[in-house]
Amino acid sequence: MSEPRPSLARRWGWNSLRLRLLLAIAAWVVVGIGGIWISAVSLFARHVEQGYHEELEVHVRELAGLIRLQPDGTPVLTRPLSDPRYLVPMSGFYWQVNVDGHAPLRSRSMRRGELDEQVAHSAEVLHRIDKGPSGPAITYGFVAKGPQGQDVHYMIATDQRLLDATIADFTRDLTVWLAGLAVTLLLTGAAVVLFAFEPLDRLALAIGRLRRGDRAALKGKLPYEIAPLADDLNAYIAHNAEMVERARVEAGNLAHSLRTPLAVIIDEAERLSRDPRTAGSAQVLLDHSQRMAQQIELRLARARAAVSGALPGAVSRIDEVLPSILSALQRLHPGIRFDLTQPSDDPATLPIDPTDLTELLSNLIDNAGKWARARVTVTVTANAAGGVVTIVDDGPGLTAEQRAMAGEPGLRFDPARPGSGLGLAIARDLAQAHGLSLTLSDRSDGLAGLQVRLA
Structure with a gap:
């Protein structure tokens, strides 16, 4: 009968080295991929936000350079900003200029709503998240003095949703790619575990065949790390078999050496039993000789059983x-x-x-x-x-x-x-x-x- 392979539950059970190694690989994959995901999303978000802020600060300064005040103080734009998104209606990119005593000047993209001129309350460029024409917006602004000493408020705004969408798109793509990488690493780890433990499976099957008696020794090419174990086990089996054979020979010799004199004693006792004068003593000798013969047979049988039972692979x-x-x-x-x-x-x-x-x-x-x-x-x-x-x-x-x-x-x-x-x-x-x-x-x-x- 063929030796069945260990069941899947046994090979991958809680007491399995395969499962322990695979769980360790899975833990490192989760920690590593998770760390990469968190770090990458955080770095990307910070760089995108920094890019948006730098861009808006440039645009608000560009806006200030393109605004001219007419003699009556009315602001006019000498030419459009370099970014065409300020011309697209409700694009999420807006600008606004406020001059005290005059109607605000707004970008073509701002079809409704307005920007809060309180953002532009300092000569330095400041920003905050404020309510914009189409939702929460990142608003930059500063205030400067006009030719006649009036305050001119310059404001640039970009919808927060555009920044969030950029980060979300990157996060989604990164998640898909890292998830694929994690699955690939886990499958690779499982394949490595299976490949690494395959020689141990072959060794277990070889030991099973040895135990059943299909083989007299462990055979087959094994990795360098396992081969000494198989060689030592083969040497032990050969030594054990030699000891068993010697024990059997010695048991046979002992039986022969005891049976011969015992047979002489029994024969002499039977001869003496025929004489009425020695019949009683002869019967005592016969009784004890029979007991000795029984004990010799029993002890020899037990000795043979003991040495035979210690030999693996008997079948x-x-x-x-x-x-x-x-x-x-x-x-x-x-x-x-x-x-x-x-x-x-x-x-x-x-x-x-x-x-x-x-x-x-x-x-x-x-x-x-x-x-x-x-x-x-x-x-x-x-x-x-x-x-x-x-x-x-x-x-x-x-x-x-x-x-x-x-x-x-x-x-x-x-x-x-x-x-x-x-x-x-x-x-x-x-x-x-x-x-x-x-x-x-x-x-x-x-x-x-x-x-x-x-x-």
Whole structure:
């Protein structure tokens, strides 16, 4: 089965480095773009306002230079101002000249309203925001003395809306461009994050394949920063596998070295049991020798399970192990029918060494064969986690109390039946060492018998 990629929610969850890095990028983009937006709008507004003010001050001085007072004091304009907008009706650009005792002289653009001559109350050019002919206006003005000593008020005004519109147009265009830049930066940041973390995804998939047993080592070209990690992990796996193999060899050697003298002791005890004078002592030797044999088998099985369970990447296909087991047990239990049902298109697997799986299933199916009346059914199903093996016999089954005690070393519910009482104990140790679940229950169809599920 193929190792699925981590889900999108997991890769981009709150505990994800991708999300943290992308949030950091987003924060810097927001702060940077926001700072640029605020600074640019502020600078542009200040420069535009300064330009308007300088322009109006020039125009009001130009207006003063173009006004002539007739002998009776009536103001006249010698020629139009250089800016033609003062000639367009209600253009937002206006001028006005007031002379005491005479009607105001206004620009052609001022079709209605008037400018307040109070703005022009000083010999210096002053300005303020005042009510104009077409709304709030930036008004400049100053007062000067005429040939006859009369006050001449010169005023120039521009609608505030024109300045606001210029700033608003710039702000809108700047916002669109900066928003586009922010989106581009965020997308680029996301692409950089995806590209940067892609080797970690490949490493995770490689470790998954290693854990399933599809690979014996991490392979593939990785970035310089990650390659040492993969190399060290490969070295650790190789060293661990070597230790496991040595432990298995030592366990086998220990078993051989103990079984040989123990067999001699048992043989001598059986010989002595035939003599009435030594029969009692011989029986004591036989009893203790059998206990020693049971403990040797149990301890060796647990040692093999411990070292095998520590090795990553162990995996077995169930369909490759079961046929030989059933063939051997069929000869051991000739009166029992062993039926096997397993998928052919999607082979089921279990995360356990093939040797340990063979021993585990042999003990379970052998135990079922000992208690069955006529039939043992072995069913294999594949699932997302690998596979499940269900063993069902048609024997008397076990009570709830017996199922709770089953698996204790040396426990035999029926001493008359052959066996040492170690089969379930060894099976439980192997299953536990490899992280497998081993459960005993009544048959799901309600008939008599025991159902064992290994997953």
